[in-house]
Amino acid sequence: MIEVSNLQKYFGDKQVLKDISCEIKDNEVVCVIGPSGSGKSTFLRCLNALEKAQEGIIKVNEFVVTDPRLDHNKLRAHAGMVFQRFNLFPHMTALENITLAPIKVKKESTEVARQKGRELLKRVGLGDKENSYPHELSGGQQQRVAIARALAMDPQVLLFDEPTSALDPEMVGEVLDVIKSLAHGGKTMIIVTHEMGFARQVSDRVFFMDGGQILEVGTPEKIFTKADGERTRLFLSKIL
Numbered sequence: 001m002i003e004v005s006n007l008q009k010y011f012g013d014k015q016v017l018k019d020i021s022c023e024i025k026d027n028e029v030v031c032v033i034g035p036s037g038s039g040k041s042t043f044l045r046c047l048n049a050l051e052k053a054q055e056g057i058i059k060v061n062e063f064v065v066t067d068p069r070l071d072h073n074k075l076r077a078h079a080g081m082v083f084q085r086f087n088l089f090p091h092m093t094a095l096e097n098i099t100l101a102p103i104k105v106k107k108e109s110t111e112v113a114r115q116k117g118r119e120l121l122k123r124v125g126l127g128d129k130e131n132s133y134p135h136e137l138s139g140g141q142q143q144r145v146a147i148a149r150a151l152a153m154d155p156q157v158l159l160f161d162e163p164t165s166a167l168d169p170e171m172v173g174e175v176l177d178v179i180k181s182l183a184h185g186g187k188t189m190i191i192v193t194h195e196m197g198f199a200r201q202v203s204d205r206v207f208f209m210d211g212g213q214i215l216e217v218g219t220p221e222k223i224f225t226k227a228d229g230e231r232t233r234l235f236l237s238k239i240l
């Protein structure tokens with residue numbers, strides 16, 4: 001389970017996360033929606049210790065993320081992140097991108113890592129692309145490799161930060177389909193997205209963020225059809 005208590009995050013003197021508290025259960029799928037600049041990415045990055053919070057407590061299963069003694073490598077093996085820009089290593093093949101961390105960080109043998117990597121490539125529909133370099137792949141294919149790379153560490157938690165925002169429209173569906181296929185398969189997933197149809201289909205709960213706060217939490221049914229908050233409704237009226 002993920003537990004966040006009274007999280008406060010500043011960049012300089014600007015407060016970007018204001019007293020965030022929430023709980024997310026094992027195997028739950030949460031979509032985070034909200035306007036640009038509302039703190040969605042910063043919130044995800046705090047969960048993964050890519051950003052340091054000034055105040056508050058974050059627990060991700062057995063990891064106390066806000067503890068200064070945190071082992072960052074172990075946390076990031078446990079909670080994988082998929083970014084808007086796929087961030088693949090350009091000089092490595094798809095399979096090498098996937099096997100790098102399992103070999104270096106988890107000390108898996110090359111043979112085991114490659115075998116697992118091939119299975120993961122199949123799982124994201126790229127069984128025939130193991131030797132392709134990122135520049136030989138479409139944006140949608142690169143993002144699917146990035147998802148396979150995150151899965152290769154066998155994380156319990158997957159964090160997605162606008163995984164389809166950098167894609168041409170015709171490639172959004174194939175990436176969302178892969179994410180959907182992972183949902184409720186034993187991993188906790190937190191997905192920042194502007195794809196409202198997807199959020200509605202895949203999530204157990206939706207968090208609406210604005211101005212550094214989680215302003216409303218509810219089932220997708222509730223948030224998308226009868227949100228309580230004025231700001232939630234205003235935001236949705238602009239993008240739906």
Ligand code: ADP
Binds near residue numbers: 040
């Ligand atoms: P979102 O993902 O919802 O668009 P962000 O978490 O990226 O929002 O940003 C929240 C606020 O924090 C914005 O005002 C943004 O400009 C600011 N911010 C984000 N990252 C940094 C940074 N590294 N340094 C200074 N300000 C930042």
Ligand code: MG
Binds near residue numbers: 040041161162
């Ligand atoms: Mg963002």
